[in-house]
Amino acid sequence: MKFSIVVYAAPYSSEAAATAFNFTKTLLDQGHELYRLFFFGDGVHNANRLAVVAQDEVNLQQRWDQLITTHRLDAVVCVSSAIRRGLLDSQESERYELDAISVYGSSEIAGLGQLIDAVINSDRVVNFG
């Protein structure tokens, strides 16, 4: 079955970010297809590569990055949610003349059209917020 996952929750603020991760990992382990992972609203913080986490805590952002990279997932960070929260890739960083790249390279910054495309092309869309 072809899933898309939408994440509205930031890691460490809400369990929903971790629930989304566990759910996504489980469906991939079961052999289902993930059409797209979409980070929206506060959910964009899941793609932050600049987070530092205490050694005895789970670095959820890093786990997402590993999962996305390992399974070559299509992961999208919503542009309007991202840039106002300081989540930038090299392109956005240059565009706004800022000097940092804060989004993992495994996720792409794009618009809400990618979410609608995911709705059109997935059997199930599951939201975590």
Next chain:
Amino acid sequence: MSCLHTISQSPSRQLLDTCASVLETGDAVIFIEDGIYYCNQKESLAEFKVEFQVYSLVEDMNARGMLKRNLIDAELVNYQQFVELCCEYDKVVSWF
């Protein structure tokens, strides 16, 4: 078109009341995150007219010390079964 509803907030947020008012026979509810505290309230499900299957995520029950407090006899499911339920029902509606 059957529907699986996820509820992830504690009973004080009253999401089940609204959810139950829009679902119909054949739909199901799964409690996740703080939603699992519904399992600790025997009166949680008494008042609803429509009958629906109730599941609860065992990982979240265990984390909160609630495994022995499943007073509503929700069917306990793990993440694998949660994913399977999402396939079994035609769509998933999240209440958060």
Next chain:
Amino acid sequence: MNNASNKKTITFISRQAPYGRNNSRLCLDMALASAVFEQQVNYVFLDDGVLQLVKDQNAESINSKTIGNALETLGLYGINDVCVDKKSLSRRNLQPTDLIIDVKMVDRSAIGELIRQSDCVFNL
């Protein structure tokens, strides 16, 4: 694109009051994007979501954009299936005349029916 139908029925249920949290804005943005991509959109105000429709909002006083004005764009984007839950309205001492845009008054069973008829439901 695969061979899935390119036109889906998507229902948005907006359940949060404006300003306190951002969910009302996220929900609206998703619906407008769906309309731009020519999907069939239903928009439902439920629970505290009905408070977004109250007249006389002025969010400048809290350095925010007034959501009531933004909701007027629903019609401009061709989203005409806009409903309000009667019970949520009356529980908050509101009448249809208190609302900023014309909306259809519906009961819970009609909302349930919209959910059942939809390919996908966003509920926030």
